[in-house]
Amino acid sequence: MFSALLLGAAILFSTLTHDLAEAKVVVTSDIPCRPFHEIYPSGRELCEKMWDGSFVYETNRSRAYTMWFFDQDNPNDDVTRNLGLSAPSLCHLRYLHKDTPGPEPDTFAECHPWKENSCCTEDTVSSVQKIKQSYGPEWHWDRCGPLTPACERFFVQEACFYECEPNAGLFRKYPDRHFNASDPSHNRWQMSGMPIWSDFCDAWHRACRNDQFCSHDDGNFFSCAATYTEEQAADGGTVVGIVFGCLVIVALIGVLGFLVFRERTGQPVFKPLEQQVS
Ligand SMILES: *[C@@H]1O[C@H](CO)[C@@H](O)[C@H](O)[C@H]1NC(C)=O
Numbered sequence: 001m002f003s004a005l006l007l008g009a010a011i012l013f014s015t016l017t018h019d020l021a022e023a024k025v026v027v028t029s030d031i032p033c034r035p036f037h038e039i040y041p042s043g044r045e046l047c048e049k050m051w052d053g054s055f056v057y058e059t060n061r062s063r064a065y066t067m068w069f070f071d072q073d074n075p076n077d078d079v080t081r082n083l084g085l086s087a088p089s090l091c092h093l094r095y096l097h098k099d100t101p102g103p104e105p106d107t108f109a110e111c112h113p114w115k116e117n118s119c120c121t122e123d124t125v126s127s128v129q130k131i132k133q134s135y136g137p138e139w140h141w142d143r144c145g146p147l148t149p150a151c152e153r154f155f156v157q158e159a160c161f162y163e164c165e166p167n168a169g170l171f172r173k174y175p176d177r178h179f180n181a182s183d184p185s186h187n188r189w190q191m192s193g194m195p196i197w198s199d200f201c202d203a204w205h206r207a208c209r210n211d212q213f214c215s216h217d218d219g220n221f222f223s224c225a226a227t228y229t230e231e232q233a234a235d236g237g238t239v240v241g242i243v244f245g246c247l248v249i250v251a252l253i254g255v256l257g258f259l260v261f262r263e264r265t266g267q268p269v270f271k272p273l274e275q276q277v278s
């Protein structure tokens with residue numbers, strides 16, 4: 001009899017967790033997802049809108065930075081000179097960045113263009129998985145499902161560029177001369193208005209054309225990340241539900257065990273009617 005009850009409890013438990021798992025799937029797909037080509041009309045919108053004004057689309061190659069390169073020397077240093085600026089001797093952005101740019105060891109491979117002079121350490125950019133997870137789940141670029149390798153490559157390049165490129169520090173949204181530590185709207189990590197080579201943005205748009213991305217706020221990745229807290233709260237509810245369900249089932253099994261124990265020891269809790277009468 002006891003095993004039959006256990007089986008019943010197991011069936012109840014699996015039904016309950018299955019329902020909860022389905023509820024979770026509904027929550028996750030609440031992010032509005034659409035293909036890149038429907039969200040961004042062209043490479044310009046992709047570069048400018050996705051990154052909330054961190055970058056601007058620039059067609060003049062001598063005034064435009066590239067997020068990736070194969071040259072021995074970093075071509076972005078020339079761009080800085082063409083803009084009348086000087087290559088920074090400090091890493092002005094503060095996220096996972098080093099204090100000053102410098103060389104990284106031979107094992108530095110994922111963001112290899114910056115090996116000789118980088119604002120990132122090998123440890124922070126050791127793999128695609130590591131890079132993706134560095135900023136928290138709200139910043140995962142595959143929240144609408146896995147991206148094709150061609151498309152994901154551009155997100156890795158952007159992350160390498162942001163973490164490793166010393167010249168990116170020239171475009172901090174709140175540069176040191178304006179930065180006010182007691183103003184909660186200021187930060188040391190955000191960028192603004194860095195000119196990016198138009199061909200790079202266009203290639204990114206072609207590579208991701210049919211991949212799915214968060215279309216919230218016209219594809220603003222920052223706004224989409226900000227919606228994560230709501231989703232997180234819903235997920236928290238699911239976890240509480242599962243834990244509560246498990247506790248109820250454990251309690252049920254305990255009670256059943258107790259009943260069986262009493263019956264086996266000859267002191268059943270529920271006696272047959274005639275026995276109770278006598
Ligand atoms: C591109 O930018 C460079 C450097 O600022 C400038 O000298 C050149 O005239 C620009 N070219 C065009 C076509 O605007």
Ligand SMILES: *[C@@H]1O[C@H](CO)[C@@H](O)[C@H](O)[C@H]1NC(C)=O
Pocket residue numbers: 180181182183184
């Ligand atoms: C810095 O920010 C605080 C808080 O917003 C403000 O009260 C203060 O006036 C600011 N200081 C400067 C120099 O702008």
